[in-house]
Amino acid sequence: MEPSSFSFALTLTLLAGLSTGIGSALAFFAKKTNTKFLSTALGLSAGVMVYVSFMELLPQAQELLLEANSAFPKAGVVAAFFAGIALIFLIDMLIPESENPHEVHMVEEMRRRDQRQLKQTGILMALAIGIHNFPEGVATFTSAYLSPDVAIPVAIAIAIHNIPEGIAVSVPIYYATGNRRKAFWYSFLSGMAEPVGGLAGYFLLRPFLSPFSLGLVMAGVAGIMVFVSVDELIPAAERYGKHHYAISGFVGGMAVMALSLLLL
Numbered sequence: 139m140e141p142s143s144f145s146f147a148l149t150l151t152l153l154a155g156l157s158t159g160i161g162s163a164l165a166f167f168a169k170k171t172n173t174k175f176l177s178t179a180l181g182l183s184a185g186v187m188v189y190v191s192f193m194e195l196l197p198q199a200q201e202l203l204l205e206a207n208s209a210f211p212k213a214g215v216v217a218a219f220f221a222g223i224a225l226i227f228l229i230d231m232l233i234p235e236s237e238n239p240h241e242v243h244m245v246e247e248m249r250r251r252d253q254r255q256l257k258q259t260g261i262l263m264a265l266a267i268g269i270h271n272f273p274e275g276v277a278t279f280t281s282a283y284l285s286p287d288v289a290i291p292v293a294i295a296i297a298i299h300n301i302p303e304g305i306a307v308s309v310p311i312y313y314a315t316g317n318r319r320k321a322f323w324y325s326f327l328s329g330m331a332e333p334v335g336g337l338a339g340y341f342l343l344r345p346f347l348s349p350f351s352l353g354l355v356m357a358g359v360a361g362i363m364v365f366v367s368v369d370e371l372i373p374a375a376e377r378y379g380k381h382h383y384a385i386s387g388f389v390g391g392m393a394v395m396a397l398s399l400l401l402l
Contacts, residue, residue: 189392
């Protein structure tokens with residue numbers, strides 16, 4: 139890996155993680171949850187990630203396995219794809235459902251809950267998001283390194299998906315403590331799990347980098363992104379109650395991704 143590639147991947151992963159701060163800002167200054175915006179944005183994020191996974195990452199993964207003279211390139215890609223899904227699914231199962239970072243939370247409802255419960259909810263949410271963002275950081279960093287042409291749209295999609303997570307962390311802590319700074323820092327630290335995940339994945343995989351291993355990693359990243367889209371983003375967009383905005387965002391995300399790839 140060239141130093142410039144490393145810096146590029148790390149910067150994108152860092153920016154994607156920091157977008158939890160945007161969620162914090164929305165929570166602090168918005169009196170009502172903008173459900174139309176969140177439904178559209180989450181749908182768009184899902185559309186980008188699904189399109190990239192099936193149209194770019196999986197074909198490139200198969201090419202890398204063919205380059206490595208793998209005996210079963212298609213089977214290897216399929217196995218790695220579902221291994222990525224299994225990894226993120228396992229992490230999801232380890233997080234209590236009540237503290238799942240992708241359960242929908244509204245600014246309005248947080249004002250009606252017990253202060254002690256709010257603070258506990260916010261802290262547990264920050265921990266859950268930190269755990270959950272770790273493999274997403276690997277996905278963002280890896281896609282930025284292996285597919286620079288799709289890196290920026292993927293990073294933007296991950297960043298959009300992190301906005302509601304920032305709301306989920308900062309709002310309960312803010313209304314429990316009245317401290318904007320504390321709420322922001324909890325949200326910030328949960329987002330930092332993303333670049334930490336990216337760096338950990340890089341240093342763990344670095345000794346084994348080859349066309350074969352890179353192909354498997356790329357297919358695994360595709361699995362992670364498809365699972366995040368189908369299990370979290372689309373259902374969350376629907377639960378905000380704006381079905382047509384969610385679907386329009388999803389189709390729009392695929393269209394934007396397709397157009398950007400055609401122009402590159």
